[in-house]
Amino acid sequence: xxxxxxxxxxxxxxxxxxxxxxxxxxxxxxxxxxxxxxxxxxxxxxxxxxxxxxxxxxxxxxxxxxxxxxxxxxxxxxxxxxxxxxxxxxxxxxxxxxxxxxxxxxxxxxxxxxxxxxxxxxxxxxxxxxxxxxxxxxxxxxxxxxxxxxxxxxxxxxxxxxxxxxxxxxxxxxxxxxxxxxxxxxxxxxxxxxxxxxxxxxxxxxxxxxxxxxxxxxxxxxxxxxxxxxxxxxxxxxxxxxxxxxxxxxxxxxxxxxxxxxxxxxxxxxxxxxxxxxxxxxx
Amino acid sequence: xxxxxxxxxxxxxxxxxxxxxxxxxxxxxxxxxxxxxxxxxxxxxxxxxxxxxxxxxxxxxxxxxxxxxxxxxxxxxxxxxxxxxxxxxxxxxxxxxxxxxxxxxxxxxxxxxxxxxxxxxxxxxxxxxxxxxxxxxxxxxxxxxxxxxxxxxxxxxxxxxxxxxxxxxxxxxxxxxxxxxxxxxxxxxxxxxxxxxxxxxxxxxxxxxxxxxxxxxxxxxxxxxxxxxxxxxxxxxxxxxxxxxxxxxxxxxxxxxxxxxxxxxxxxxxxxxxxxxxxxxxxxxxxxxxxxxxxxxxxxxxxxxxxxxxxxxxxxxxxxxxxxxxxxxxxxxxx
Numbered sequence: 001x002x003x004x005x006x007x008x009x010x011x012x013x014x015x016x017x018x019x020x021x022x023x024x025x026x027x028x029x030x031x032x033x034x035x036x037x038x039x040x041x042x043x044x045x046x047x048x049x050x051x052x053x054x055x056x057x058x059x060x061x062x063x064x065x066x067x068x069x070x071x072x073x074x075x076x077x078x079x080x081x082x083x084x085x086x087x088x089x090x091x092x093x094x095x096x097x098x099x100x101x102x103x104x105x106x107x108x109x110x111x112x113x114x115x116x117x118x119x120x121x122x123x124x125x126x127x128x129x130x131x132x133x134x135x136x137x138x139x140x141x142x143x144x145x146x147x148x149x150x151x152x153x154x155x156x157x158x159x160x161x162x163x164x165x166x167x168x169x170x171x172x173x174x175x176x177x178x179x180x181x182x183x184x185x186x187x188x189x190x191x192x193x194x195x196x197x198x199x200x201x202x203x204x205x206x207x208x209x210x211x212x213x214x215x216x217x218x219x220x221x222x223x224x225x226x227x228x229x230x231x232x233x234x235x236x237x238x239x240x241x242x243x244x245x246x247x248x249x250x251x252x253x254x255x256x257x258x259x260x261x262x263x264x265x266x267x268x269x270x271x272x273x274x275x276x277x278x279x280x281x282x283x
Numbered sequence: 284x285x286x287x288x289x290x291x292x293x294x295x296x297x298x299x300x301x302x303x304x305x306x307x308x309x310x311x312x313x314x315x316x317x318x319x320x321x322x323x324x325x326x327x328x329x330x331x332x333x334x335x336x337x338x339x340x341x342x343x344x345x346x347x348x349x350x351x352x353x354x355x356x357x358x359x360x361x362x363x364x365x366x367x368x369x370x371x372x373x374x375x376x377x378x379x380x381x382x383x384x385x386x387x388x389x390x391x392x393x394x395x396x397x398x399x400x401x402x403x404x405x406x407x408x409x410x411x412x413x414x415x416x417x418x419x420x421x422x423x424x425x426x427x428x429x430x431x432x433x434x435x436x437x438x439x440x441x442x443x444x445x446x447x448x449x450x451x452x453x454x455x456x457x458x459x460x461x462x463x464x465x466x467x468x469x470x471x472x473x474x475x476x477x478x479x480x481x482x483x484x485x486x487x488x489x490x491x492x493x494x495x496x497x498x499x500x501x502x503x504x505x506x507x508x509x510x511x512x513x514x515x516x517x518x519x520x521x522x523x524x525x526x527x528x529x530x531x532x533x534x535x536x537x538x539x540x541x542x543x544x545x546x547x548x549x550x551x552x553x554x555x556x557x558x559x560x561x562x563x564x565x566x567x568x569x570x571x572x573x574x575x576x577x578x579x580x581x582x583x584x585x586x587x588x589x590x591x592x593x594x595x596x597x598x599x600x601x602x603x604x605x606x607x608x609x610x611x612x613x614x615x616x617x618x
Contacts, residue, residue, distance in 0.1 A: 001577065013336065015309055017577055040305030041336035045313050047577055067316040067578060098343045248350050 013037020018048040023081030046088035068095035094242040100146035107140035113212035124219040127167040139201040149254040153208035160194035214264040221268035228264035286310040287572035310576035317578030322348030322391035355394035365416035371405035388515035396449040403454035460598040465532035486520040487528035494541035502593040514549040
C-alpha cells in the first residue's frame with residue numbers, strides 16, 4: 001500500500017496503510033499533534049484497500065481490514081475515506097485489544113477522577129464528552145474507555161470525536177475555536193463530522209485516571225436520575241465490552257472490582273444543558 | 284527481506300531480533316498475526332532484549348494464547364462429558380491434542396476449533412450426543428450438508444449454542460473422495476489414552492496427520508503455522524518409524540515434502556535421506572511464504588493454482604466440475 005500513517009492514540013499505536021492518498025492526508029491533518037507509536041511499533045494495523053485494482057480509480061470504494069477481521073464489513077465511498085480509517089482503527093481495537101478491558105464508553109476527567117458514560121449509540125456519549133471538554137474537563141475519549149486489569153486505572157483513548165447529525169451544530173457553537181474535519185454526508189450513520197480533541201486532551205493522553213463515577217445516560221426523556229446497583233452495572237458493562245469474554249478471569253476481576261468500587265447512576269435528559277448540569281452535580 | 288521469511292528466521296533463531304528496525308517489527312507482527320503465529324512468536328522471543336513496544340505485544344500475545352489454551356482444554360472436557368456414555372474412543376486432533384499432551388515446543392499455538400476423531404460406525408451416536416448436549420448445525424445449506432455426509436472425512440461443523448465454539452467430528456483424516464485413503468482403523472487402534480480417558484494419536488500418526496492436512500488436502504492457506512507444528516513435532520519425536528508409518532497410510536509423498544519444506548523454512552534437523560528438493564518444492568515454498576509487510580496474502584496466481592490443486596486432490600474431475608458449478612451458482616468465489 002502506497003500511503004502510510006503511523007500514530008498513537010492514548011497507549012495504543014496504529015499503522016494505517018491506504019491505496020489512496022485522501023484518507024491518509026485527512027489523518028495527517030487532523031491527527032497532526034498526535035505522537036508516533038511507542039518505538040515506532042504499532043499495536044494494530046489497518047488496511048484501506050480496493051477489492052479490485054480498477055476500483056482504485058473507477059467508482060473507488062474503500063474496503064476496511066486489518067490484523068483482526070470480521071466477515072463482510074461494508075466498504076465506503078472514497079469521499080468517506082476518513083470515516084473508513086476511523087472505523088478501521090475502532091474495529092481493530094474492538095476485536096484485538098487484550099491489554100486492557102475495553103468498555104464502550106465516553107470518558108472525561110477532572111482532578112484525577114474519571115467519569116465514564118456508557119450507553120447505546122444515540123445516547124449522547126460523544127456529544128456530552130465534547131461539551132464537557134468545552135467546560136474544562138479533560139476529554140479521555142468519546143468511544144472506548146480502557147481499564148487496566150491489574151490496577152483498575154482508566155486509560156484514555158482520545159481519538160477524533162465523532163459527532164453525528166444534530167450534535168454537529170450544537171458542539172460547533174460550544175467550541176467555536178476547535179478544529180473540525182470535513183462534513184461527511186450520507187454515511188451509514190447520517191451526517192458525521194469529526195472534532196479534534198483540544199491540546200490538553202492530547203498532551204495528557206497517556207495519563208490514566210481513577211474511575212469515580214459510571215453514568216448510563218439516555219437522551220430524549222424527561223430529566224430523571226436513579227442509582228444503579230453494582231449487579232446491574234456489571235451486566236450492562238459486560239454488554240458494553242467487546243473483550244470481556246476473551247479476557248476471561250482477568251476481565252471478570254477487573255469488571256467486578258470496577259462496579260464495586262465506583263458508584264453508578266442512570267440519568268435521563270431532554271437536552272444537552274440539562275445533561276451537563278446533571279453530570280456536573282453528580283461528579 | 285520477504286516478511287514471511289523474516290518471521291521464519293526469527294522463529295528458528297530468536298536472537299536474530301537484535302537490530303530489527305521499527306518497520307521490520309511491524310511487518311513481523313503483521314505476518315505473525317496473519318499466519319496465526321503471534322503467540323508462538325511471542326513465546327520464542329520472550330525474555331530477549333527488545334524495544335518496550337515489542338515487549339508489550341509479546342506479553343499480550345502470551346496472555347492471549349494462554350487463555351486460548353485454557354478455553355480449548357475446557358472445550359475438550361465439555362466434549363468428553365457429552366460423549367462419556369458412548370462406547371467408542373474419542374481422539375483429540377491438532378491444536379487441542381498438542382495442548383492436552385503438553386508438547387512444550389507448541390506453546391503459544393493458536394487453537395481454533397475442537398477436532399476429534401471417532402470410529403465411523405460410532406459417528407451417528409456421537410452426533411446425537413453432541414446435539415443433545417447443546418451443539419447445533421452451522422451449515423443449513425442442504426447441498427453442503429449432503430456433501431459433507433456423503434463425501435467428507437468429517438461431519439458438517441457443529442457449534443455450541445452457549446459457548447460459540449465449533450467442533451469438527453472426523454472419522455478419518457482425508458476426504459473420502461481423495462485418492463489417498465489413510466488407515467483410519469490403525470489411527471484409532473494405535474492412539475494413546477490420556478488420564479481423563481480422551482485419547483491422542485500416536486507420535487508418528489500425529490505427524491502423518493499434520494502432513495496430510497498440509498500437503499495432501501487444502502490449499503496451504505496458513506501453512507506456515509502447520510509447518511511449524513511439523514517442525515516442532517519432528518524435533519520432539521524424531522524420525523523413528525516415520526517413513527514406514529507414512530507409507531502405510533499412503534502419505535509417504537506428503538510426509539517427505541513436509542520434512543523438506545520444514546528443513547528449508549525452519550532449519551529442521553533431518554537425516555540425509557529425508558533431505559533434498561524436488562521440482563515442485565520451490566512452488567510450495569513460494570506458496571507458503573506469500574505474505575506482504577501488512578500480513579496480507581500475495582502471489583494471487585500461485586494461490587489460485589493451489590486452490591485448484593486442493594480441489595483436484597479432493598475429487599475426480601467430473602465430480603469436481605459438478606461441485607464447482609454448484610458452488611459458483613450459489614455465489615461462492617475463491618478468496
